[in-house]
Amino acid sequence: MPTSLPVPPDSALALWLAANGLDADLVRAVLATAVPLAQPGRAADEPEPAPLSPALVRRWCAEAFGAAWPALSETVRRTCADVAVVLDDGPGARPQIHDHGPDAAPTIKVPWRRGDARDALALAHELAHAVQIIASHARTPGAAMPPVAREVCAFLGERALLAHLRDRSEGCALRTAHVAEDGVYLGEDAATLGAAFADPQAGYDYRWNYPVARWLARRARELSDPGEAAALLSSGPDAPARLRPLIHAALAAQNPLPPVLARDEPGPLVAYRQIGVAAALETARGEESEPETVEAFYEALLDGLRESRLAIGLDEEARPFGWAVAGRDGEGRPQAARLAAPFGDPAAMEALAARRLEAAPAAGSAP
Structure with missing residues (x-):
């Protein structure tokens, strides 16, 4: 230094x-x-x-x-x-x-x-x-x-x-x-x-x-x-x-969040990490985020986890820049049902959410 x-x-x-x-x-x-x-x-x-x-x-x-x-x-x-x-x-x-x-x-x-x-x-x-x-x-x-x-x-x-x-x-x-x-x-x-x-x-x-x-x-x-x-x-x-x-x-504009370098096997540890990252990103939004209850935040988050529709965006340094829950509009087109990108490009997060939706298993299909 x-x-x-x-x-x-x-x-x-x-x-x-x-x-x-x-x-x-x-x-x-x-x-x-x-x-x-x-x-x-x-x-x-x-x-x-x-x-x-x-x-x-x-x-x-x-x-x-x-x-x-x-x-x-x-x-x-x-x-x-x-x-x-x-x-x-x-x-x-x-x-x-x-x-x-x-x-x-x-x-x-x-x-x-x-x-x-x-x-x-x-x-x-x-x-x-x-x-x-x-x-x-x-x-x-x-x-x-x-x-x-x-x-x-x-x-x-x-x-x-x-x-x-x-x-x-x-x-x-x-x-x-x-x-x-x-x-x-x-x-x-x-x-x-x-x-x-x-x-x-x-x-x-x-x-x-x-x-x-x-x-x-x-x-x-x-x-x-x-x-x-x-x-x-x-x-x-x-x-x-x-x-x-x-x-x-x-x-x-430096992203203060630590890099996400771990590549965990599917299981609870992945979910805990994603929940923590999403919560940190929501906190980083500060006054930009719309008021809501903690219950509403976690309900949206858990829905995304259960249906494999949760996307976490990482920048080039592996630091989280945004999160989103993918969904579809009235015509069935991919869209971010919920999105926050305090340290990155919202459009990039939107595109990542759309790719996440394409990779998610269809509703009602076997895991």
């Missing part, structure tokens, strides 16, 4: 903060909540994904980025098709991108050893950098985007690819690799940045940029909006002014 010592004005850390439009207290607040996700387990019989080709990953990125940032669709198409990519399988190879200014396309160099999920994420990361460079030069020729914002853009590219592949077999492997890399970005790199706050003599380390960027790409709900994300990618030197309010909003 970084200390609250003042940052010397002539230190490398002070210069880094100024270049990125950040202040020490804001970064300390981010580091206090920037923790890696729990790594998902891998089933023993889960097959190893077939090696991926760079051409296939480039095509996926074109589709994913185009869907995520439609305002930049032509820039995305040209970038993913035409930007030069050098593949390097050497032992010391690391991902790199070179910005050649507004009159020439950037060039990319990435490790490509096995064609596995980590190689694919590295290529997606650098292609997103390329989109950001080209889009920013189109808006402000020759002006560079500060590094924290650059890395936010690159991580948004990774997330766009994960979303695009969500329902494909390769998506699971990429998701597992992405979560594993949290251990570096939000673990080792966060510790490096935290240590710099306690050492006035610390020299600049580019890895300082990763924890804030990784955290913000995950936490800033506004960046899930295609227009907001495209505006950031195009913002060049103005990016810090866009990011600062997003950091404040993400900190203010």
Whole structure:
């Protein structure tokens, strides 16, 4: 945990903060909540994904980025098709991108050893950098985007690819690799940045940029909006002014509930956990919730449990963001008969409730 010592004005850390439009207290607040996700387990019989080709990953990125940032669709198409990519399988190879200014396309160099999920994420990361460079030069020729914002853009590219592949077999492997890399970005790199706050003599380390960027790409709900994300990618030197309010909003909206990491077998323990989570979410609604008796709350909750219509929404950090009891409207269409999402998107909770209803056994059927 970084200390609250003042940052010397002539230190490398002070210069880094100024270049990125950040202040020490804001970064300390981010580091206090920037923790890696729990790594998902891998089933023993889960097959190893077939090696991926760079051409296939480039095509996926074109589709994913185009869907995520439609305002930049032509820039995305040209970038993913035409930007030069050098593949390097050497032992010391690391991902790199070179910005050649507004009159020439950037060039990319990435490790490509096995064609596995980590190689694919590295290529997606650098292609997103390329989109950001080209889009920013189109808006402000020759002006560079500060590094924290650059890395936010690159991580948004990774997330766009994960979303695009969500329902494909390769998506699971990429998701597992992405979560594993949290251990570096939000673990080792966060510790490096935290240590710099306690050492006035610390020299600049580019890895300082990763924890804030990784955290913000995950936490800033506004960046899930295609227009907001495209505006950031195009913002060049103005990016810090866009990011600062997003950091404040993400900190203010932080979910205080603990992660639900247990995966219990069906039985009373699951029900007790779901009851507790729903009660905590209702409490979090505070004055937003409509007055009712405790009996009415538990009656709705128990009806949902008995009929397998209760849905609990978990965010990316496995923290509960909402709960709902699924039902049907007068025409038989799925709807949330009861819903609360104090720490997330009500529409996402509504969709989760509808999926829960589809999976629930039909009324009157055998268990």
